[in-house]
Structures are given as structure tokens and as C-alpha cells.
Amino acid sequence: MLQKIYDWLDTRLDITPMWRDIADHEVPEHVNPAHHFSAFVYCFGGLTFFVVVIQILSGMFLTMYYVPDIVHAYESVYYLQNEVTHGMIVRGMHHWGASLVIVMMFLHTLRVFFTGSYKKPRELNWVVGVLLFFVVLGLGFTGYLLPWDMKAYFATVVGLEIAESAPIIGGFASTLLAGGEIIGAQTLARFFAIHVFFLPGALLGLLGAHFYMIRKQGISGPL
Amino acid sequence: MQRGKGLKFVGDSRLVDRKKQNIPKDYSEYPGKTEAFWPNFLLREWMVGSVFLIGFLILTVAHPAPLERVADPMDSGYIPLPDWYFLFLYQLLKYEFAAGDYTVIGAVVIPGIAFGALLLAPWIDPGKERRPQKRPIGTSLMLLAVVSIIYLTWESVDEHDWEAAEQQGEIVEDIDVDESAEGYEIYQSQDSCIGCHGGDMLGGAAGPNIFESDYDTEQVIEIIEDGIGEMPGGQFEGSDEELETLAEFIANDGQENGNGGDDGNGNNDE
Numbered sequence: 001m002l003q004k005i006y007d008w009l010d011t012r013l014d015i016t017p018m019w020r021d022i023a024d025h026e027v028p029e030h031v032n033p034a035h036h037f038s039a040f041v042y043c044f045g046g047l048t049f050f051v052v053v054i055q056i057l058s059g060m061f062l063t064m065y066y067v068p069d070i071v072h073a074y075e076s077v078y079y080l081q082n083e084v085t086h087g088m089i090v091r092g093m094h095h096w097g098a099s100l101v102i103v104m105m106f107l108h109t110l111r112v113f114f115t116g117s118y119k120k121p122r123e124l125n126w127v128v129g130v131l132l133f134f135v136v137l138g139l140g141f142t143g144y145l146l147p148w149d150m151k152a153y154f155a156t157v158v159g160l161e162i163a164e165s166a167p168i169i170g171g172f173a174s175t176l177l178a179g180g181e182i183i184g185a186q187t188l189a190r191f192f193a194i195h196v197f198f199l200p201g202a203l204l205g206l207l208g209a210h211f212y213m214i215r216k217q218g219i220s221g222p223l
Numbered sequence: 224m225q226r227g228k229g230l231k232f233v234g235d236s237r238l239v240d241r242k243k244q245n246i247p248k249d250y251s252e253y254p255g256k257t258e259a260f261w262p263n264f265l266l267r268e269w270m271v272g273s274v275f276l277i278g279f280l281i282l283t284v285a286h287p288a289p290l291e292r293v294a295d296p297m298d299s300g301y302i303p304l305p306d307w308y309f310l311f312l313y314q315l316l317k318y319e320f321a322a323g324d325y326t327v328i329g330a331v332v333i334p335g336i337a338f339g340a341l342l343l344a345p346w347i348d349p350g351k352e353r354r355p356q357k358r359p360i361g362t363s364l365m366l367l368a369v370v371s372i373i374y375l376t377w378e379s380v381d382e383h384d385w386e387a388a389e390q391q392g393e394i395v396e397d398i399d400v401d402e403s404a405e406g407y408e409i410y411q412s413q414d415s416c417i418g419c420h421g422g423d424m425l426g427g428a429a430g431p432n433i434f435e436s437d438y439d440t441e442q443v444i445e446i447i448e449d450g451i452g453e454m455p456g457g458q459f460e461g462s463d464e465e466l467e468t469l470a471e472f473i474a475n476d477g478q479e480n481g482n483g484g485d486d487g488n489g490n491n492d493e
């Protein structure tokens with residue numbers, strides 16, 4: 001039955017090459033923890049991706065309740081945390097996941113650095129990786145404001161002050177992020193848009209490039 | 224790719240009509256104990272992934288995500304703190320050489336050099352050698368960066384007054400007692416109640432804030448009649464109707480029937 005469905009689709013869409021490109025490749029011995037336990041360091045990239053998926057899914061559920069304006073943002077998070085069935089778990093996943101992405105990404109970066117995997121021919125993938133690093137930090141910074149509680153608000157005040165201290169572009173960058181002179185309604189709206197649309201879009205694009213390059217070049221060989 | 228005459232297509236599409244063989248590639252040419260990603264390795268990955276996910280879910284239930292009181296931009300006494308992964312930057316800005324007039328150094332120059340070097344690592348260190356012990360400069364710089372980040376984060380956590388931080392962020396139930404309500408008036412004639420819970424109902428000499436727990440009207444009546452804990456029963460003076468009005472007022476978080484109170488939210492300050 002499944003085979004029939006597969007054949008039906010394959011005749012029409014020629015899907016075999018597509019999934020073959022994605023999934024049909026070898027896992028060399030030196031990156032397989034089943035053969036060398038120390039190869040678990042090669043799993044950090046995959047774990048980062050796993051947590052990114054958790055972030056995207058839990059984030060999608062959060063937006064079902066979250067209201068991005070200064071009057072309702074806090075109330076909606078409070079409601080989600082205390083009243084909504086399993087709301088505490090969904091928010092908890094997104095909250096702890098945010099830290100976990102950073103940790104995993106940091107470990108992944110160290111693995112790539114110390115195995116010298118950023119060298120020719122993988123320079124471009126390293127650059128894409130560092131950009132991913134910035135995007136994830138940006139997601140952390142913008143997401144922190146969204147609950148609109150005390151720590152959120154004042155951390156953002158400090159963050160924007162730091163941005164403002166940059167020469168030449170500082171004032172512009174901080175005004176662009178805050179949406180004006182004061183940190184208030186406009187800031188929350190912008191941070192929400194950046195956190196939910198701009199940065200995830202960039203993240204997915206960069207991840208696509210990252211994975212494409214890995215498949216094209218294969219994983220770096222044993223040391 | 225095959226081109227030209229003699230090709231048969233599926234219907235009027237651009238798909239070539241030929242039978243693809245659906246067998247996995249042969250990996251025997253690769254060195255070592257190579258394994259197919261699909262499905263062997265992926266299956267194992269998923270099993271590890273589910274264990275990881277269960278651990279993660281247990282963490283989220285054991286440690287709920289924190290939420291402080293609603294942002295109050297006027298409260299300038301609040302000591303700010305970013306999320307932990309920005310602490311190293313935050314701490315850097317506290318040192319004299321990177322603060323005040325020199326903020327640019329801590330905010331832009333040092334992080335700029337560090338992250339810039341990270342971005343350009345492949346061109347700063349273009350040699351062929353991959354093993355870390357064979358490229359001592361790169362390795363030691365990275366170790367130095369990691370140690371500095373850990374040290375700065377540690378110092379920041381150590382310097383922060385966590386107790387004060389918890390207090391300053393605490394959610395305070397901010398109850399607006401409706402002093403024109405009938406229930407309020409009834410309460411004002413209850414000397415015994417006032418003796419412990421205070422004239423404003425928000426707690427006094429021997430009793431807590433009356434609105435502290437979430438009881439419904441029936442339960443409040445019961446508590447007034449039979450007492451609870453240290454509180455004696457039978458102190459109320461007045462008719463059953465007055466008792467009911469007062470109990471309703473209390474169950475409603477200090478509002479006359481119907482408005483406020485029971486959304487369980489405890490934050491009526493808009």
C-alpha cells in the first residue's frame with residue numbers, strides 16, 4: 001500500500017532524487033558515536049538544530065496567546081503561564097530552549113574550531129555559521145523584552161544604551177530598534193516583529209545555506 | 224543527463240518516464256565503518272533525541288519560566304540584568320577601562336575585535352594544519368576567549384545581589400478595595416475583624432490580608448462562622464444577609480459583585 005502511494009507520487013513528481021539528495025548519504029566512522037564515543041562532539045550541530053525546531057514549534061504556540069502591545073503583553077503572558085492548560089510547559093520550553101540553543105551552538109562552534117573544520121574548502125560555511133550565531137543572539141535579545149515585565153524592560157533599556165554608545169551608527173541603530181526616543185509601545189511592536197518574522201526568516205535562510213553546504217562538501221575528514 | 228530525441232515523458236509534463244531503481248547507494252568504497260544515514264543512523268538519532276526531549280520536558284516542569292511584575296518604566300531604582308548569556312558583555316562594561324568615557328571600548332572595540340576575528344578565522348589562519356596542537360596561536364586565543372567569557376559571566380553572577388533582584392521583581396498583588404461598596408461598609412462595623420485584619424482589610428496586628436487566598440463566597444462564610452487556623456469563628460455581628468454581602472465582597476477581591484476579582488489574575492492596575 002505505502003509502496004503504491006510512493007510509486008504513484010514518484011511517477012508524477014519524481015521524488016526519489018529529492019529525498020535521496022537529502023537523506024541518502026554516508027555517516028563516516030570518525031563522526032559516529034557508536035564507533036568512537038568521543039565523536040559525540042559531532043552531534044552538537046544536530047542538537048542545536050533540534051532545539052531550534054523546539055523553539056520554532058513552541059514559539060508558534062506562544063503566539064496563539066501572546067498579544068504584542070504594552071497594555072496586554074504582560075497580562076497575556078501571565079494568563080498563559082498560570083491559566084492556560086500546559087501553557088506553563090510551552091512557555092517553559094521556549095524559555096529554557098533559548099538558553100539551550102546558545103549552549104549547544106557555543107559547543108558546536110568550539111567543535112568546528114578545534115577540529116579545524118573551518119579551513120578550506122569550508123570557509124563560507126564558517127561565515128554562515130557566525131552569522132547564525134549573531135541571529136540567535138538577536139533572537140535572545142529581542143525575545144527577552146516580549147513578556148514586558150520588569151527584568152525584560154530594564155534589560156532592554158541597558159541593551160539599547162549599549163547600542164547607542166557605538167560611534168556613528170549607534171544613535172541610528174538604537175532609534176531604529178526602539179522605534180523612537182522612548183522605550184515603549186513602538187519598541188515592543190518592533191521587537192515582536194523582529195523576533196517573530198525578521199530573524200526567524202534570516203535563521204531559516206542561513207540554515208538552508210548551512211545544510212546545503214554540509215551536504216555538498218561532506219563532513220570534514222578525521223584529524 | 225540524457226537529452227534529445229527518444230525520451231518519453233510522463234503525460235505532457237517535463238518528467239522523464241523511466242523506472243528509477245529505489246535501492247540505497249553502495250557505501251562500501253568509503254573507508255572505515257561507514258553507516259547509511261537513512262534509515263540506520265537516523266533511527267538511532269531519534270531514539271537519543273526522545274530521551275533528550277523527555278529530560279528537557281522534566282526541566283521545564285520542575286523549573287517554570289520566571290515572570291516578574293509588569294514593567295514600570297518609572298521605577299528607576301530597579302537593578303537591571305540581561306539574560307545570562309549576555310552577562311559577560313554586561314560585566315565587561317563595568318570595568319574602568321571599558322566604562323564611562325571608555326564605554327566604546329567595552330561596547331564596540333573589544334567585542335568587535337573578538338567577533339570580527341571569529342568571523343574571519345579562516346583567513347586569519349589559512350594554514351592547512353587542522354589539529355589544534357599544531358596551530359598553537361589560534362588554539363590559545365580561542366582558549367583565552369572561552370576562559371574570559373566564563374570568568375566574566377562568573378564575576379557578574381557573583382556581584383549581582385540575587386536576593387534584592389528577586390524582591391525587586393516580585394509580583395505584588397495590588398488590590399483596589401472599593402470603599403463605596405456595601406460590603407466595605409459592613410466590614411467597618413466589625414470591630415473584632417478590624418482588630419486583626421486592620422481597617423483597610425489588607426492585614427493588621429494578628430491577621431493577614433483578607434484577600435490573600437482565593438476562596439469563593441461559601442468558603443468565606445464558612446471561615447467567618449467556624450474560624451480557620453488561629454482565627455476564631457462566630458465573631459461576625461449582623462444579619463445573615465449582611466454576612467453574605469460581606470463574604471461576596473471578600474471573595475470578589477474587594478469589589479462589588481461582578482466586577483474585578485475573580486479572573487484569578489490579581490493584577491487590576493490598568
Ligand code: HEM
Pocket residue numbers: 041042043044045046048049050052105108109111112117118122125126128129130132133136207210214218219220
Ligand atoms: C543555529 C545554529 C547552527 C546549527 C543548527 C548548525 C548545524 C550544523 C550541523 C547539523 C552540522 C553538521 C556537523 C555537526 O553537527 O557538527 C554543522 C556543521 C558545521 N557548522 Fe554549524 N550549525 C549552527 C551554527 C554554526 C556556527 C555558529 C558555526 C561557526 C561559527 C558553524 C559552523 C559550521 C561548520 C564550519 C560546519 C562544517 C563542519 C565540518 O564539516 O566538519 N555552525 N552545523
